[in-house]
Amino acid sequence: MITVDTPVRRRAPLALLGICILAAALYAWGIGDGSIGNGFYSAAVRSMSQGGWRDLLFGAYDRAGVVTVDKPPLAFWPQVLSTAIFGFSGWALLLPQVLEGVAAVVVLHRTVRRWAGEGAGLLAALVLACTPITVAIVRDTNPDPLLVLLLVIAAYLLSRAVANPRWLLLVGVALGLAFVTKMLQAWVVVPAFALAWLVGSAAPWGRRIGALVAAGVAMLVAGLWWVVLVDAWPAPKPFVGGSADGSAWNLVVGYNGLGRILGSPGAPGGLTGNAAFGMFSTALAGAPGAGRLFDAQNAGQISWLLPLCALVLVVVAVRWRGLDRTARAVWALWGGWLLLSWAVFSLASGTFHPYYTAMAAPAVAAVVGAGVPLLRAAPRWVLPLGVLGTAAWAAVIVARDPSWFGWTGWAALALGAVAAVLLCGRRPGEAGGPAAGTRVTRAATVVGAAALLLTPLVWSAATAVLPSNAFLGPANPTAGPAVAAPFIGALHLEGKVTPAQMAAGLRKAGVLGADVYGAGLGPDQRATLRTAEAGSAGRAITLAVEGGAITASSYLLAAGPSDVIVGMGGFTSDDPAPTAAELAGWVAQGRVRYVLSVLPGRPGDLTSALGGTGSGDGALAQRVAWVRAHCTDVTAPGHEPAGLFGREALYDCDVR
Numbered sequence: 001m002i003t004v005d006t007p008v009r010r011r012a013p014l015a016l017l018g019i020c021i022l023a024a025a026l027y028a029w030g031i032g033d034g035s036i037g038n039g040f041y042s043a044a045v046r047s048m049s050q051g052g053w054r055d056l057l058f059g060a061y062d063r064a065g066v067v068t069v070d071k072p073p074l075a076f077w078p079q080v081l082s083t084a085i086f087g088f089s090g091w092a093l094l095l096p097q098v099l100e101g102v103a104a105v106v107v108l109h110r111t112v113r114r115w116a117g118e119g120a121g122l123l124a125a126l127v128l129a130c131t132p133i134t135v136a137i138v139r140d141t142n143p144d145p146l147l148v149l150l151l152v153i154a155a156y157l158l159s160r161a162v163a164n165p166r167w168l169l170l171v172g173v174a175l176g177l178a179f180v181t182k183m184l185q186a187w188v189v190v191p192a193f194a195l196a197w198l199v200g201s202a203a204p205w206g207r208r209i210g211a212l213v214a215a216g217v218a219m220l221v222a223g224l225w226w227v228v229l230v231d232a233w234p235a236p237k238p239f240v241g242g243s244a245d246g247s248a249w250n251l252v253v254g255y256n257g258l259g260r261i262l263g264s265p266g267a268p269g270g271l272t273g274n275a276a277f278g279m280f281s282t283a284l285a286g287a288p289g290a291g292r293l294f295d296a297q298n299a300g301q302i303s304w305l306l307p308l309c310a311l312v313l314v315v316v317a318v319r320w321r322g323l324d325r326t327a328r329a330v331w332a333l334w335g336g337w338l339l340l341s342w343a344v345f346s347l348a349s350g351t352f353h354p355y356y357t358a359m360a361a362p363a364v365a366a367v368v369g370a371g372v373p374l375l376r377a378a379p380r381w382v383l384p385l386g387v388l389g390t391a392a393w394a395a396v397i398v399a400r401d402p403s404w405f406g407w408t409g410w411a412a413l414a415l416g417a418v419a420a421v422l423l424c425g426r427r428p429g430e431a432g433g434p435a436a437g438t439r440v441t442r443a444a445t446v447v448g449a450a451a452l453l454l455t456p457l458v459w460s461a462a463t464a465v466l467p468s469n470a471f472l473g474p475a476n477p478t479a480g481p482a483v484a485a486p487f488i489g490a491l492h493l494e495g496k497v498t499p500a501q502m503a504a505g506l507r508k509a510g511v512l513g514a515d516v517y518g519a520g521l522g523p524d525q526r527a528t529l530r531t532a533e534a535g536s537a538g539r540a541i542t543l544a545v546e547g548g549a550i551t552a553s554s555y556l557l558a559a560g561p562s563d564v565i566v567g568m569g570g571f572t573s574d575d576p577a578p579t580a581a582e583l584a585g586w587v588a589q590g591r592v593r594y595v596l597s598v599l600p601g602r603p604g605d606l607t608s609a610l611g612g613t614g615s616g617d618g619a620l621a622q623r624v625a626w627v628r629a630h631c632t633d634v635t636a637p638g639h640e641p642a643g644l645f646g647r648e649a650l651y652d653c654d655v656r
Contacts, residue, residue, distance in 0.1 A: 012118045016109055016125065023105045023129035027098040027138040029464040032091040036557065037141030038475055040549035040571060042093055043556035044069045045079045045141070049088065050561070056080065058230060058238045062556060064541060067570040067577040070242030070255065072226050074180040075143030093141050100145040101138035104152050105129050108362055111156040115330045116370035123449075124369025131361045132459040132479030133301035133354065139464065140477040143182045144358045150178040151189065152362050155333060158193055162200040162329050165211045171197075172215035176222025183256045185359065188344050190219070192336025200329025227252060239577035241570035246577075260350040284476060285352040292346045293357065299397045300480040302357040304456045305368050308390040309338060312371030315378055330370060338363035354478050368452075384420035387448045391416025394455040404481040405462065408455040415451035419444055521558045528650050529555060531634070532594040533563060535652075541566050541592040544583070546623060548573035551596070551648065566592075569620055576619035580626040587630075587653045595651045597627045627651050 036042040040061075048056045051063045058065070059073030069076075078096035086092040105125045113121030128134060137144045154174035161167035171193065178186035194212060201208045230240065230248040239246045242255040251257075286295040293303050316323075316331045323331070341360035345352070375383040391412040398409030422444035463479040470478040521529065532543040542563040545552040552567030559565045568583070569575045578586065586592045631651035 012122060015122050016106070019109075019122065019125045019129055020102055020105060022126075023102050024098065026129065026135045026460050026464045027101045028094075031094040031098065031139065032089075034090055035094075036090045037093055037097075037139070038477075039553035039557060040475070041069060041071075041076060041141045041143075042079075043549075043553040043567075045076050045083060045093060046088055046557065048073070048076060048080050049083050054237075058240075060238050061241060061570060062552075062566050063564050064566050065238045066566050066568070067239045067575055068241045070251065070571050071143055071182060072180045072248075074177065074226075075146040075182070076141075078146070079141060094139065097138050097141065097145045100149045101134065104145070104149040104362065107149070107152045107156050108365060111152065111159050112366050112369045114156075114159045115326060116373065120369040120373055122369075123372060124365040126449075126453070127305065127365035127368050128361055130453050130457045130460050131302065131304075131358075131364065132456055132463055133358045133477075134361045135460040135463045136301070136470070136477040136479045137355045137358045140355075142355065142477065144355060147178055147182045147186055148358060148362060150174050150181060151186065151359065154178065154193065155337075155362070155366075158196060158329075158333065161197065162326065165201065165203060165207070168197065168211050168215045169218045172218030173222045176219040176224075179219075179223030180226050183252050185256075185260075185356065186223075188340055188359070189337045189363075192333050192340055195336055196329045196333035199332050200325050202325060239570070239575055241575055241577070242572070243575075255351075260352065261344065261348050262350060285354055288347055288349045288352075290346050293342060296400055297478075298354045298357060299400075300459060301354050301478060302360055302364065304394055304397070305364055305390060305452060307393045308386045308452065309364055309367045309371070311382070311386040311389070312367050312374060313338075315371075315374060315382065334363050334366040334370065338367055353476055355476065380424060383448075384423040387423065387451055388416045388420040391419075391451040398455060401481045405455075405458050408458050412451055412455050415447055415454065419448035419451050422447060521554050525554065525648075526558070527636070528596060528648070529558060529563075531650060532596075533560065535654075536593050539591060539593055540564065541586065542594075544568055544586070544592050544595045546573060546595065546597045546620070546627075547648065555596075568623060573620045574618055578623070579619060580622040583623055584626060584630070593652060593654045595627050595631060595653055596648055597624055597631075597651055598648060627653070 044059060044061045047060050047063045051060055051065065054060075055063065055065050056073065056077070059068045059071065059076060061067050061069050078100075079093050082096050083089070083092045086095070105128050108128050109121040109125035111121075112124040134148075151174075154171050157167050157171045157174055161171055175186065175190060175193065197212055197215075198208055201211075203211070227248040230237075240248050240251050243251040244254055284297065286292045286297040292298055293306065313331075313335050316335060320328070320331075338360060341357070341363060345357055345360070372383070375386055394412040395409035398404070398406055398412075402409075422440055425440055425444075459479045468477075469480065469482040470476050529543065536542045542559065542565060543555060544566045545555050546568050548569060549567065549571045552565065555565045556567060566578075568578060570577060583592075583595070628651075631653035633649050634652045635649045
């Protein structure tokens with residue numbers, strides 16, 4: 001345990017309050033400006049709010065209960081509660097996210113403080129609050145803020161369990177609830193928790209292992225109850241979105257499990273296996289490999305302090321034999337958490353988004369917070385090297401696009417150099433703790449913190465204040481400049497579409513700097529919805545929409561309170577929910593009259609470049625083929641609504 005002087009302890013509550021105010025400002029700034037976050041999940045929250053308790057339990061995407069979202073519902077229940085209290089709006093959707101984000105900052109402070117002292121806890125809390133991807137994801141309706149909070153709570157409970165094993169069962173419960181938030185991603189860090197317990201506990205080995213097994217059972221019960229309940233539920237029930245067979249277990253091990261690591265079928269718009277979509281994925285999230293977290297797509301989200309973290313972990317490894325049990329538990333947990341996250345995120349060859357890295361942010365913050373005091377006690381040159389190297393890395397990230405606050409790179413370098421000089425000027429007695437109180441040491445601390453945090457703080461503030469530059473907007477929440485250019489360039493090099501055509505198609509679909517998943521309806525789309533509303537009186541379904549979340553979410557969010565919109569096929573439009581036969585049955589029973597489907601791509605447009613939509617023999621293609629064969633296109637000529645992956649057409653399937 002690191003000793004902290006009395007003045008630090010006295011000022012700590014005010015310092016923590018200031019950090020929380022900073023976090024709340026970054027997370028909540030402008031959330032009432034009309035943004036509804038990720039429209040796919042926001043539409044599901046609206047459906048769960050308006051539907052029955054079964055829709056709430058399953059996480060239904062539409063009020064008809066045809067298909068669920070591709071995640072468990074736990075993260076959306078606070079949003080449902082908030083919109084039930086305050087009404088459905090963007091700020092009501094995002095309020096729980098903000099509270100979860102600030103709570104994670106507080107709990108991380110308490111956790112690191114217990115193990116490494118007050119100063120370390122405050123630094124860790126500040127780093128987490130200023131991490132750009134943390135700001136971006138909290139300002140969105142994805143499940144990740146609750147995932148991060150539950151994992152940090154589990155870490156706090158583990159800090160108590162090392163001294164009192166009874167707390168270990170609660171660690172298992174917290175990790176289980178994290179699973180009900182985002183499935184197997186939550187359990188990436190479980191080995192680090194297990195190792196920290198084994199090396200940190202003072203109990204005999206038999207009792208350590210027994211307690212660990214009991215905690216594992218608690219984790220499985222708290223995590224798998226939803227999977228078991230959904231799969232045991234008798235039909236009829238919603239199809240589990242993203243699964244191959246409608247089961248929650250298949251979603252766990254398939255699309256949301258091994259598929260993310262080893263590669264999975266399914267792509268937005270039904271572009272399964274399409275080569276252009278492979279380039280799209282690489283441009284969006286970077287190519288798999290050890291350097292992914294340092295590439296153009298991910299570095300500005302999470303990697304700012306990774307050089308310092310690497311230096312800290314090297315020092316820990318060198319000094320491992322001399323550490324006591326508590327210190328070993330600290331570094332087994334946070335070092336293991338960080339290394340496991342890096343390994344999985346770097347090597348994942350399936351669907352990957354930069355915002356997944358938000359799960360690593362608490363580990364980065366804790367390693368920095370607990371590691372800086374450790375480096376103070378190391379040879380005099382170690383901490384200056386870490387600060388200067390980390391500042392230099394920040395300059396490299398900024399130099400990739402100098403138009404985006406390029407001055408911060410030079411400022412970080414200058415501050416890093418000054419801090420390194422000041423740190424080298426410490427006297428031997430100023431390694432840390434009560435003796436570290438001279439003006440030089442204090443100045444070095446302030447300048448060093450500025451060198452480390454200036455650039456990520458500027459990026460975080462820009463994320464909060466400026467319009468989103470993220471490619472796909474809140475559907476892919478990121479900080480920093482847009483990174484759509486690689487995808488445009490890749491298609492151009494293949495001769496499929498010119499950059500001008502690509503950019504025009506993306507702008508028309510609302511992709512650049514906007515949220516295509518629920519961005520709102522254009523004039524042609526609103527006319528389509530009005531036609532369906534006028535002609536669907538007495539029908540169970542107002543409009544069945546093809547095209548996946550990109551198209552359906554906008555209709556779900558714009559629909560009137562009495563409208564029932566079905567987003568066929570779930571997120572990717574590939575799910576057999578409904579199948580072509582079931583759709584035919586709906587039409588024959590008079591449940592639905594209007595279907596919004598997709599048209600073949602025209603030469604030179606975006607759909608053609610991506611390989612078209614509705615090709616092949618999957619559920620999407622079968623539904624599209626049935627609609628084209630049995631229904632009448634009633635779209636006004638020249639007014640086909642534009643979707644991201646194709647033109648839309650309104651079909652009248654009335655057979656009565």
